[in-house]
Amino acid sequence: MAATPLFRRIDVAPAYQKVADAIEREIINGRIKPGEPIGTEQQLVAQFGVNRSTVREGIRVLEEGGLIRRDSSRRLQACLPRYNKLATRLSRALILHEVTFRELFETSMTLEVASVEGAVERASEENIAELAANLERSAAVVGNPAELAELDAEFHVLMAKASQNRVLQLAREPAAQLFFPTTEMIVGGVPEGGARLVEAHGHILDAIRRRDKEAGVLWTRRHLQDWRRGFEKIASLDRSVEHTYMEHAYAARQ
Amino acid sequence: MAATPLFRRIDVAPAYQKVADAIEREIINGRIKPGEPIGTEQQLVAQFGVNRSTVREGIRVLEEGGLIRRDSSRRLQACLPRYNKLATRLSRALILHEVTFRELFETSMTLEVASVEGAVERASEENIAELAANLERSAAVVGNPAELAELDAEFHVLMAKASQNRVLQLAREPAAQLFFPTTEMIVGGVPEGGARLVEAHGHILDAIRRRDKEAGVLWTRRHLQDWRRGFEKIASLDRSVEHTYMEHAYAARQ
DNA sequence: AAATCTAGCTTTGTCGGACAAACCGATAAG
DNA sequence: CTTATCGGTTTGTCCGACAAAGCTAGATTT
Structure with missing residues (x-):
């Protein structure tokens, strides 16, 4: 054993990670507010005293995490992570874990019921107006599965x-991203499927308006049970969320 | 206007993003299975025909997304995204959006009740054994808020x-990461708080054993209501998840 | 011969410098 | 006042290089 080095190797984290962590801390602690600029790469190089390549690797980490983005002119700025983007990562994880539609359905039922309960209790006039507008557009495309499916997803959002x-809102997003894209197949495959969907939405909105929680829950349950019956005509609930289906959700993520 | 270039600028995505997308596609489509090696940076440079710096930026993106990791010897390999790590990102997002403990509590109530219902229906012998082991350890540290809080979080996981x-499991994780770290403060602040917690866990486990859904839900509700009462002695439910508290959850994430 | 050591090759993390394209700002021209 | 032009910046990408750590395989020791 050679002369003991005596204290070394505490560094552990690579420099790019430290850069990312340092910037992340500033944002989380609120010292950099969403929308504020982070500075140019050159400035970060000067501040951290590392190479630009290293800074860039750190930036990529934060960018992927949704903490910073580049504005129109490509300058860096802090931002509020979009649920949507993060949820996409989670949806992807669910696919890789090969979850089944049964798991998806059960959890969505729980979360949608919770949603409607909250909406009945606290929906604002503006919320109700948005839902009403959605319903109106839905009624107009009742014969078009693709457009109706999109509006259905929006209704639940x-x-x-x-x-x-x-x-x-955030908790339901990952499941919803996988769950609702199937609506198109189901509405298209069941006669009167579109009409039933719009009818259910109508009753749900009505319940929200009247602050009638029981009715809201009842119709939400029916609505999802309808989905389930439709789905089971096409495939087994216990099959994993297929890769083929994944591609569908995937193409739509941009 | 000079001689029109006639078709250009479709490229849009920078090279590092394309590298990341290409590797991501291979993993999502299952052509690279979790655990399998991706290859060295040098190989990727050769395959994609871009510079190593560019490849490395792409790698950072995937690493942050949880799709690839480096094994003990730092070689790249595909992996199953850990819920836990992704949930951390979501928790962070929730903090930045300044959600309140009321929102956190309401959603956790929904999700924990759904959990216990599922557990009553489908818990395996192994699941029950794990819960029992947790309960036993909890009973042993009933006077130690820090350790008890950790075991409480584990019980719910x-x-x-x-x-x-x-x-x-995935849907509850983000909220849980923010929710449960408060347990320590609460158990420490309420006399008999630890004993009540362990008692509740005991009743819940008992209900799962007996496949008694009603009792399971009842005790889970009581358990969370206890949390709520304790919390309201310390702070207002309508205060946003404070940065100070965030730092607590943050330090523990590694 | 089996275990151990050592030297060399590989790979990662980091660095410095370079350049084209896009973008910004300000000035000059209509 | 609007439009066109010209530098100066900034980003995205590339090249080459090197120290540290890991791995491999031949050399050495027991």
Whole structure:
């Protein structure tokens, strides 16, 4: 054993990670507010005393995490992570873990019911107006599965928004991203499927308007059970979320 | 206007992004299975025909997304995204959006009740054994708020696991990461708080064993209501998840 | 011969410098 | 006042290089 070096190797984290962590801390602690500029790469190089390549690797980490973005002119700025983008990562994880539609359905049922309960309790006039507008557009495309499916997904997003609970909004997003794209197949495959969907939405909105929680929950349950019946005509609930289906959700993520 | 270039600038995505997308596609489509090696940076340079710096930026993106990691010897390999790590990103987002404990509590109530219902229905012997082991350890540290809080968080993770629903497991994680770290403050601040917590866990486990859904839900509700009462002695539910508290959750994330 | 050591090759993390394209700002021209 | 032009910046990418750590395989020791 050679002369003991005596204290070394505490560094552990690579420099690019430290750069990312340092910037992240500033943002989380609120010293850099969303929308504020981070500075140019050159400035970061000067501040951290590392090479630009290293800074850039750190930036990529934060960018992927949704903490910073580049504005129109490509300058760096802090930003509020979009639920949507993060949820996409989670949806991807769910696919890789090969979850089944049964798991998806069960959890969505829980979360959508919670959404409607919150919406019945706390929906604002504006929330209700948005839902009403969505319903109107839905009624107009009742024969078009593709457009109707998109509006259905939006209806449920609006319902979560109307619950005024952002944690719930975020929690339902990953499952919803995988769940709702199937609507198109189902509505297209079941006669009167579109009409039933719009009818359910109508009753749900009505319940929210009347602050009638029981009715809201009842119709939300029916609505999802309808989905389930439709789905089971096409595939087994216990099959994993297929890669083929994944590609569908995937193409739409941009 | 000079001689029109006639078709250009479709490229849009920078090279490092394309590298990341290309590797991501291979993993999502299953052509590279979790655990399999991606190859060295040098090989990727050769395959994609770009510079190593560019490849490395792409790698950082995927690493942050949880799709690839470096094994003990720092070689790249595909991996299954850990819910935990992704949930950390979401928790961070929730903090930045300044959600309140009321939102957190409401959503956690929904998700924990769903967890216990699933656990009552589907918990395996192994799940029950894990919960029992946790309970035993909890009983032993009933006077130590820090350790008890950690075991409480674990109990709820195990309950979600016992529900055999991975979508639910994932959906509850972000809220749980913010919710449960407060347990320590609460248990420490309320006399008999530790004993009540362990008692509740005991009743919940008992209900799962007996497949008694009603009792399971009842005790889970009581357990969370206890948390709420304790919390309201310390702070207002309508205050946003404070930065100070955030730092607590933050330090523990590694 | 089996275990151990050592030297060399590989790979990663980091650095410095370079350049084209896009963008910004300000000035000059209509 | 609007439009065109010209530098100066900044980003995205490339090249080459090197120290530290890991791995491999031949050399050495027991």
